[in-house]
Amino acid sequence: MKYLVMECHTAYAVVLSDDGRFLKVANMRYEVGQTVTHVVEMVLPQTDPKKQTRRRWIPAVASMAACLVLVLGGFFMNHMPYASVYMAINPEVRIDVSRTDRVLEITGVNADGLALLEGYEPDSRDLDLVMDALVDRAIHMGYLHEGGNITLTLDANHKWVTSHETALNDHLERYLEDKISVTIDIVSQRQTQSQPAQNISDGQTAVIPVEPESDYGDSDYDSATESGDSDYDASPDSGFGVDGDSGYDEADSNYADAADPDSSDSDYGDSAYDAAAEDDNSGNGNSAGRESDSGYEEPEQDDDSDSEDDD
């Protein structure tokens, strides 16, 4: 191949090959217009700069995307409700937590629950610490007493419940160990859900003043949904009515028997009769006799009526 030297520079020459290429070649003391047959072509060591910049972009974009995914993932881990813990002492509150046990929201389920949360701003977002704080408040506000009961209902998927069941229980027990002794029940899952939970709290308000825990047998708990109040009201009334009346009646009869003869008064009458007989036997004092007359007549009348019946 022949090359026509077109331009000469210090370091290189531009040649035109006979197939129509312009080339930069090593300038071996060439002169313009010279035709040469052998050249040393210039080789650029660089790669395509456009390609390089594109390559430089890809990892940058990829890393940014990865960061975004991580940030979003973190956000969802920390800010999306994953589980709910219903804590019922009597005040019942619902604590929504994220996957990482970060408390997102606390809501009062019943009126006392709302009262318990009034003015409460959690210092920490940790579930354990929030529960401690709420229990402290409950003690302070007089909702939780010695021998009281805390029911935790865990509303989440099975895995979360199993992993937290004992942990929450242990934590609360340890926390309340040296303060107050309470019973902690953990109810897993939604089987009870909100409706029975409310009944528990209603029931507890009623029970606590009378007889803590004891009365609330299973039967009452079951029937509570159907006829809670009426059932409950009936039993004490009837009890009081029966016992009280009988007592008072007896007392009345004791005092008023002298005038009113009754079949049940026979004992008293007898005693009076016996006393009168003794008086008669003594045979002294009309007054005594008169006094005993009234008492005396009664048995007679009784006897008469008896005899008449006999007849």
Place this chain on the structure above:
Amino acid sequence: MKSEHQIIKAVYEAKEDPRKADDLIQAYIPFIRSETSKYLSRLSTEQDDEYSIAMIAFYEAIMGYEKGRGAFLGYAALLIRSRLIDYGRKEARHQGHISLEEEMGGEDGRTLMDTLADEHDYYGEFAHREATRQEIQELAAVMESFGVSFSDVADNCPKQERTLSACAKVIRCGVENRELLHELLRTRKLPLSQLAALSGVERKTLERHRKYILAMLLIQTNGYECIRGHLYAVLKKGGRVS
């Protein structure tokens, strides 16, 4: 450190401007010569091919240098050495051949070349070369008026065989339609759309190699017989195709 920054600045300027590249190379000739001497293990002269190779390697270093590649002079030295080694290997196949310049061993210092019968028409060749040189100078002047130098054309020259043949097709179209060439000279604008329509080559390809096509079309205008004679093969190929 400061001088290093100055070099880098000069190198980046030289990438854009061939004249500044020449100046930079001129300023670093001692460095280039020293690198060549290190490779040759003797003092190098301007007559050595290795010196020319080292020069173009330095120019390659200028064009290929990027800030991320470390210090410029270290990079240039490395590139010069690599190119010299490459050249040495290429030349190694001539080992065992006798140079024409070699002395015969006689007392008068005659070389082998002198003993050979010389059939060259030196005068004719000189005249042709002189004519060609003038043509090239004229062409360079015309191209200058278009704002294009031969260095630019060399940078813009198609490298792929397929692109080269596509461009050759366009040039042949220009030759066949002389009015396009006149229009080019008159308006000083490359009639790209017409060329694309006539040749059936994509306009994008023409855009990409516009400087090369401009130079080649200018060569096809009147007055560049010597250069056109050199490019005879390109045009002939076209004749065969059409």
